[in-house]
Amino acid sequence: MNKSMNANIRYLPQANEVDLFHHAAAVKLPVLLKGPTGCGKTRFVQYMAEQLNRPLITIACHDDLTAADLVGRHLIGADGTYWQDGPLTRAVREGAICYLDEVVEARKDTTVVLHPLSDHRRELPIDRTGELLKAHPDFMLVISYNPGYQNLMKGLKPSTRQRFVGLSFDYPTPEREVVILCQEAGIDKQTATQLVALGNDLRRLKDQDLEEVASTRLLIYCALMICSGIAVRDACRACLAEPLTDDSETLAAIDRLISSYF
Amino acid sequence: MEEFVGAIWHRMVTRQSATDYADARVELADLLPQLAPFYRGLGGEPGKLLEAAEPRPFRAPRKLIQRIAGTHRRHTVGWQDERSLRLPPAIALFPERDLNESLYLWLVAMAAKLPTIRHWFRDNQSACRALLDARPGLARRYHEMVEVALVLRPGQDQLQDDAWTREQTIRRALLEPGSAERLPRAPGDAWPVPFWLYPEPMHGLSVTACEIEDEHHDTQSAPPETVDSARRTARRLDDSKETDGFLIFQLESLFSRVEQVELDRCQEENLDDDLGAAEDLDIITLSRQRRAGSARVRFDLDLPAPHNDDLALGEGIRLPEWDYRRQSLKPDYCLLQPMLTDDAEPAPLPEALRPAARSLRNRFGCLRPERNWLRRQWQGDELDLDAWLDRLTDEQHSNEPGACYRQRRPNQRDLSCLLLADLSMSTECGINEDQRVIDVIRDSVTLFAEALSGSRDRFALYGFSSIKHKQVRYHLLKNFNEPYGDAVRGRLQRIKPGFYTRMGAAIRQSTVILEQEKTAQRLLLIISDGKPNDIDHYEGRYGIEDTRHAIQQARAKGVQPFCITIDEEGSDYLPYLFGDKGYALVSDIDRLPMLLPRLYLNLTGAC
Numbered sequence: 104m105n106k107s108m109n110a111n112i113r114y115l116p117q118a119n120e121v122d123l124f125h126h127a128a129a130v131k132l133p134v135l136l137k138g139p140t141g142c143g144k145t146r147f148v149q150y151m152a153e154q155l156n157r158p159l160i161t162i163a164c165h166d167d168l169t170a171a172d173l174v175g176r177h178l179i180g181a182d183g184t185y186w187q188d189g190p191l192t193r194a195v196r197e198g199a200i201c202y203l204d205e206v207v208e209a210r211k212d213t214t215v216v217l218h219p220l221s222d223h224r225r226e227l228p229i230d231r232t233g234e235l236l237k238a239h240p241d242f243m244l245v246i247s248y249n250p251g252y253q254n255l256m257k258g259l260k261p262s263t264r265q266r267f268v269g270l271s272f273d274y275p276t277p278e279r280e281v282v283i284l285c286q287e288a289g290i291d292k293q294t295a296t297q298l299v300a301l302g303n304d305l306r307r308l309k310d311q312d313l314e315e316v317a318s319t320r321l322l323i324y325c326a327l328m329i330c331s332g333i334a335v336r337d338a339c340r341a342c343l344a345e346p347l348t349d350d351s352e353t354l355a356a357i358d359r360l361i362s363s364y365f
Numbered sequence: 366m367e368e369f370v371g372a373i374w375h376r377m378v379t380r381q382s383a384t385d386y387a388d389a390r391v392e393l394a395d396l397l398p399q400l401a402p403f404y405r406g407l408g409g410e411p412g413k414l415l416e417a418a419e420p421r422p423f424r425a426p427r428k429l430i431q432r433i434a435g436t437h438r439r440h441t442v443g444w445q446d447e448r449s450l451r452l453p454p455a456i457a458l459f460p461e462r463d464l465n466e467s468l469y470l471w472l473v474a475m476a477a478k479l480p481t482i483r484h485w486f487r488d489n490q491s492a493c494r495a496l497l498d499a500r501p502g503l504a505r506r507y508h509e510m511v512e513v514a515l516v517l518r519p520g521q522d523q524l525q526d527d528a529w530t531r532e533q534t535i536r537r538a539l540l541e542p543g544s545a546e547r548l549p550r551a552p553g554d555a556w557p558v559p560f561w562l563y564p565e566p567m568h569g570l571s572v573t574a575c576e577i578e579d580e581h582h583d584t585q586s587a588p589p590e591t592v593d594s595a596r597r598t599a600r601r602l603d604d605s606k607e608t609d610g611f612l613i614f615q616l617e618s619l620f621s622r623v624e625q626v627e628l629d630r631c632q633e634e635n636l637d638d639d640l641g642a643a644e645d646l647d648i649i650t651l652s653r654q655r656r657a658g659s660a661r662v663r664f665d666l667d668l669p670a671p672h673n674d675d676l677a678l679g680e681g682i683r684l685p686e687w688d689y690r691r692q693s694l695k696p697d698y699c700l701l702q703p704m705l706t707d708d709a710e711p712a713p714l715p716e717a718l719r720p721a722a723r724s725l726r727n728r729f730g731c732l733r734p735e736r737n738w739l740r741r742q743w744q745g746d747e748l749d750l751d752a753w754l755d756r757l758t759d760e761q762h763s764n765e766p767g768a769c770y771r772q773r774r775p776n777q778r779d780l781s782c783l784l785l786a787d788l789s790m791s792t793e794c795g796i797n798e799d800q801r802v803i804d805v806i807r808d809s810v811t812l813f814a815e816a817l818s819g820s821r822d823r824f825a826l827y828g829f830s831s832i833k834h835k836q837v838r839y840h841l842l843k844n845f846n847e848p849y850g851d852a853v854r855g856r857l858q859r860i861k862p863g864f865y866t867r868m869g870a871a872i873r874q875s876t877v878i879l880e881q882e883k884t885a886q887r888l889l890l891i892i893s894d895g896k897p898n899d900i901d902h903y904e905g906r907y908g909i910e911d912t913r914h915a916i917q918q919a920r921a922k923g924v925q926p927f928c929i930t931i932d933e934e935g936s937d938y939l940p941y942l943f944g945d946k947g948y949a950l951v952s953d954i955d956r957l958p959m960l961l962p963r964l965y966l967n968l969t970g971a972c
Binding site for chain 2: 169171177184231297305308313314352353361364
């Protein structure tokens, strides 16, 4: 859980997501981001926080996350007990964007804490202190998750989903992905084009040979390794083949695909 | 004696005329597990299979030694249709192994780029050009291969003027794809180009199987040995004339024909040689008549007599079927008939299965799925810090811990499982002397039911088999609400092999049943022993696409399908149907009864 205000975040818009987010912020609605891993959701939220000039508080959700972790708890200090705000309460109080990443990993009884914040009330009841905290006008709630097949059983409750404006994310188009690679890693356009074509080849293997596909993030890692000085084929093998599968035949096939380019 | 000398001569002259490099030979079967994902990664259609092609005749100019030896009349080239991509079963064209491997990769890349060929000469060149521009690594390999291949092609000394002009154009097209517009005419065929795809081989008159009249099954089993894995060109012979074969005789003269006549056959019938004959035939003629020549009287072998058959429940349920060629659903195409073995006596568990059943029941009884921490307990393994802090910070707190512990406890399992068993005719075949596949399936389903009856999970058992789309038999063995007992055991003991495997309809009906369940997790377990197939057009790609459509619909409705198969070739088509992690291949069939409950535990997240 961290609080950051970065300058000059780079994000290449894919469709109208920037516009939609601006409008949602203006009318004080919470936003839900859906998309596969590594396609730019977190980067997008950082970019929007910078654009709207608000602080960003990120919470990575997991199975053991409790309501107290979000809202806050009493702690014991030198002078006795005192109340410590959780990250959600801080965001509500100070008017920051609160981003809950991979919200389906948290248990459902934890996520219901979000309900009073995500409808017209925009308030957070803190039972422990008895306070009914009204949200700062700049407060905004953003959640994200990966709607893949593995998460079918873990999805959000319909009553939770219905409170959010939804934005769908996917891997960028090849042209955009080339631009992203050049900007993030600093490699030349020729290699970037080949890498993006290879990434798209691997994405065609989804569900039949590979469970997860090559995300933009993996391609950026590969480009960074190449820039750092590793031979292209080795970088591709280490960054794109090995993380995705353990089956030797599939690895051999991916090797062939890599050598068809480099 | 003459045969002996002839064999030696044949061997000698064939060796002289051979242009293959046998040391550098690469087999398709070895490379196939890599080629299939490679094909899909390059953009090939996911549902297509990769198979071996058979040689086809070429009237190409041959060297003198080849003409004497009678070789090089047929060559194997790559081609594809909507069902599969055919590649040569082995390549030994180049002196180096990796060049031969590269040729396979090149052909697969061409196939992904060029799904249909309209103009052989131009389309191949444009696909070639596109591949060379997009993939530099592949381009390097291509140029290496072409350099060697051009040396091996027939030269000017072998070819006359027209043929030589044509050959030169082909060479130019290989070196610079896209540069040659027209292929000049010349007598005969050009020497086959190993880098290009060819159109489908010509078919004779195709007589489609008539669906309107009832056909009966061929009760003869398929020949035990197949020639090789290549699919042969088939030609259907239209021999539907009804007047053939009937012996018109008078009944009173029947007894005079009874005596046995010893026919002296001067030629011994050698069945092994027949397979060799099949290899030499280019086209194997199939007769549309399915009956053996002698049996001309029709018996209705399709369905058992109604009083011997299971009870049909209701009028039947109409289900759609997916036609992948039209990319649309055929509504109400299949009639699914639920059936119940109503005359099954309640029976106890067979003796042989009792020890296994007991241990499984115990194991399932203490299932420990996703352990959850129960907080604020009066006793437990660990301190619950939150609760303890709360107590401390509470003004009226006492100094005892109180309910400040947390403990792990198994969660309430909230799932239901429908087990769908394929009861088709192929389960009739035997594994060893005393067990058939159907016996193994019956034992597996019984043990599964025993195991799950020990846990609190809801489960249902169904079996299916089909005869065309009008009769998809859906056997109710146990539904969700029925308690498991001797009545169900009796029905399980009466499982018998059925007909064919129209899997799509059975999956759709199972999905409908599972949708009624209100649990969080709904699992559809399918036990299969082969590909979906039925005696009408439901086979090959059509059957697979319809099954896949049914599976995706099931997933969209929140059902988790999983397939357990004993088909050794399952990994060819099951990843496409169920996903890479959505199936399990059990190679040792007798282990299926013990493996099935364990697979269930893995799937449902219990340890």
